Amino acid sequence: MTRGRGARGSLLIVTLWLITILSALAIAVGRYLSLELKIAKYHTARKQAAALARGGVYLAMARLADDGAEEDSRMYDWLGDDDWARWTTPDPQDPETGLVALGAQGMAAPRGVVRIRTVDEERKVSLNGLPGAQDVWFNAAGALLQSPTLAAAIEDYADSETPPLPSHGQGLEFDEASNPRYLAKNGPLAAPEELWEIPGVAAVPAEVLAAFLAQTSVYTAQPMLNINTVSPEVLAAMGLSEQNAQGLADCRERGTIFTDKAEIWNTAVDHGCLATPGAQEQALLTNHFDVVSNTFTISSEGRLEPSGVSVRMEAVVKREGSGARPRILAWRER
Amino acid sequence: MVLRKLGHGARGTGRGGERGFTFVELLVAAAMVAVLFVGLAGHLQGGIMVWQRVTTTTQALQRERVAVQRLTRDLAGAFVYSANAATYGVSPKVPSPELSAGRLRWYTIEPSGPARRGQVRVVTYSCERLQSQVGLWRASQTVAQARDEEPVRELLLPDCDSLGVSFPYLPEDASQPLRWLPGWDPGASQDLPRFFELELRRAAVSKPPIRLMLALPAGLLKPPQDAAL
Numbered sequence: 125m126t127r128g129r130g131a132r133g134s135l136l137i138v139t140l141w142l143i144t145i146l147s148a149l150a151i152a153v154g155r156y157l158s159l160e161l162k163i164a165k166y167h168t169a170r171k172q173a174a175a176l177a178r179g180g181v182y183l184a185m186a187r188l189a190d191d192g193a194e195e196d197s198r199m200y201d202w203l204g205d206d207d208w209a210r211w212t213t214p215d216p217q218d219p220e221t222g223l224v225a226l227g228a229q230g231m232a233a234p235r236g237v238v239r240i241r242t243v244d245e246e247r248k249v250s251l252n253g254l255p256g257a258q259d260v261w262f263n264a265a266g267a268l269l270q271s272p273t274l275a276a277a278i279e280d281y282a283d284s285e286t287p288p289l290p291s292h293g294q295g296l297e298f299d300e301a302s303n304p305r306y307l308a309k310n311g312p313l314a315a316p317e318e319l320w321e322i323p324g325v326a327a328v329p330a331e332v333l334a335a336f337l338a339q340t341s342v343y344t345a346q347p348m349l350n351i352n353t354v355s356p357e358v359l360a361a362m363g364l365s366e367q368n369a370q371g372l373a374d375c376r377e378r379g380t381i382f383t384d385k386a387e388i389w390n391t392a393v394d395h396g397c398l399a400t401p402g403a404q405e406q407a408l409l410t411n412h413f414d415v416v417s418n419t420f421t422i423s424s425e426g427r428l429e430p431s432g433v434s435v436r437m438e439a440v441v442k443r444e445g446s447g448a449r450p451r452i453l454a455w456r457e458r
Numbered sequence: 459m460v461l462r463k464l465g466h467g468a469r470g471t472g473r474g475g476e477r478g479f480t481f482v483e484l485l486v487a488a489a490m491v492a493v494l495f496v497g498l499a500g501h502l503q504g505g506i507m508v509w510q511r512v513t514t515t516t517q518a519l520q521r522e523r524v525a526v527q528r529l530t531r532d533l534a535g536a537f538v539y540s541a542n543a544a545t546y547g548v549s550p551k552v553p554s555p556e557l558s559a560g561r562l563r564w565y566t567i568e569p570s571g572p573a574r575r576g577q578v579r580v581v582t583y584s585c586e587r588l589q590s591q592v593g594l595w596r597a598s599q600t601v602a603q604a605r606d607e608e609p610v611r612e613l614l615l616p617d618c619d620s621l622g623v624s625f626p627y628l629p630e631d632a633s634q635p636l637r638w639l640p641g642w643d644p645g646a647s648q649d650l651p652r653f654f655e656l657e658l659r660r661a662a663v664s665k666p667p668i669r670l671m672l673a674l675p676a677g678l679l680k681p682p683q684d685a686a687l
Contacts, residue, residue, distance in 0.1 A: 304600075304603050304606055304607065305605075305606070309545070311542050311545050312540075314537055314538060316576075317567050317576040317577055320571065321600075321602065326572070330573075439675065451678070452675050454537055454567075454676055455536075455676050456567060456569070456576070457535070457569075458569055458574075
């Protein structure tokens with residue numbers, strides 16, 4: 125009897141051991157499977173967010189295509205009520221005009237949102253306009269980069285000539301000492317990322333570089349900016365005095381719209397936009413500005429609500445004629 | 459324990475004081491256990507084989523997925539580096555973009571570099587035998603490297619021995635389906651195609667080729683008269 129009790133006790137120990145081992149195994153398998161599940165869910169969420177972001181870009185493109193003549197049947201683009209620029213949800217974090225926010229409409233609980241921002245490229249100084257262009261663009265780029273030497277290097281990179289252009293000196297056509305050696309492209313910049321190839325540009329302080337990139341474009345070639353969207357920083361860099369540049373921006377804030385290329389100067393004077401109107405200001409406003417924009421950067425962010433997974437896409441598009449589907453010039457997925 | 463109890467019970471109660479086993483009993487027990495294990499081992503081996511096959515298939519699928527993801531990412535950022543054909547050629551010129559069965563090469567923006575602000579890269583994909591290994595190889599270089607250096611290749615997918623590409627062209631009559639042709643001519647503007655079909659053919663006959671429809675957002679769908687084929 126006593127021996128039997130002892131045997132039953134050892135059976136209990138063996139059983140407990142077995143149960144412990146089996147549960148450890150079950151927990152391990154469970155953890156492995158839940159990890160797999162998490163990874164799969166994240167992949168699905170990213171795919172959905174990417175689809176949302178891509179949809180946002182195409183929505184913005186459709187809006188740009190629909191944006192034809194204004195009520196007075198003239199063609200001009202401005203930041204007030206143009207469809208592409210409508211600001212439905214002001215975001216204090218993001219003061220740039222042209223933000224569109226929308227949820228997945230018609231759903232009781234939206235699974236995701238798309239934030240779209242459209243920025244006019246024709247408010248920026250064209251870096252491909254530098255070679256052989258008037259000094260005003262070269263000076264503007266040099267002022268924005270806070271370095272005329274680097275502006276000359278960009279000019280030499282993008283011009284079609286192999287010898288350095290004599291107009292702005294320096295001449296950075298090649299650098300055999302660097303590894304790998306540097307050779308100028310001798311053709312227009314096709315992407316802003318090409319700037320890092322040019323020696324010295326990567327060493328520019330980050331905040332100066334960010335401001336420079338925000339105010340310059342490689343996607344436009346024509347030496348005209350849109351007076352309705354150009355920033356006071358660019359105006360100042362082009363040689364307008366601080367008061368005049370700010371005055372013009374304030375004027376637009378108050379509701380002045382430039383609707384006719386030939387009337388830019390008269391409109392500016394009539395609306396009292398310039399603090400000190402003079403011959404120099406007149407030449408600048410008359411020769412270098414237009415009232416239409418056709419190239420835009422669309423930033424679209426798709427975010428899934430419960431998980432917070434987000435995907436950003438950016439496209440540079442160009443309108444070729446009213447009503448036509450804009451052409452995609454560049455695409456970035458981040 | 460169990461054996462002991464069984465043995466005890468089998469012997470009856472006549473000689474209650476004896477609690478050992480005879481040699482024959484042990485042999486019989488060992489034989490029974492051996493038979494049991496042989497039966498189990500067969501099943502176990504089958505299970506292990508299935509598990510191994512599942513693991514290799516999953517790994518192969520994972521490799522394929524990674525390769526396709528790489529391709530799509532590189533194609534999403536594809537752009538025309540220069541519209542001037544004279545930019546491309548032998549060193550010190552930069553390599554020419556190429557989308558053919560022999561090699562796929564184009565210029566793209568990779569979200570890498572300091573602060574992930576992006577970098578212009580020349581990427582090349584080809585299915586060939588390198589380092590005595592047949593497979594899909596990828597190379598990625600900066601523009602400056604692409605002028606002078608041989609690219610460092612990285613094996614993306616083993617077993618791929620040739621590529622097949624076909625490109626869509628807009629038909630003259632819009633109601634007709636797209637025309638598919640095997641070659642792409644960038645033309646004077648060096649424009650990239652809007653999308654194309656890629657076939658990764660396997661060295662092993664048993665493996666079916668991988669067919670992919672790949673998109674280039676910045677590409678153009680052109681009518682055949684522009685293509686000049």
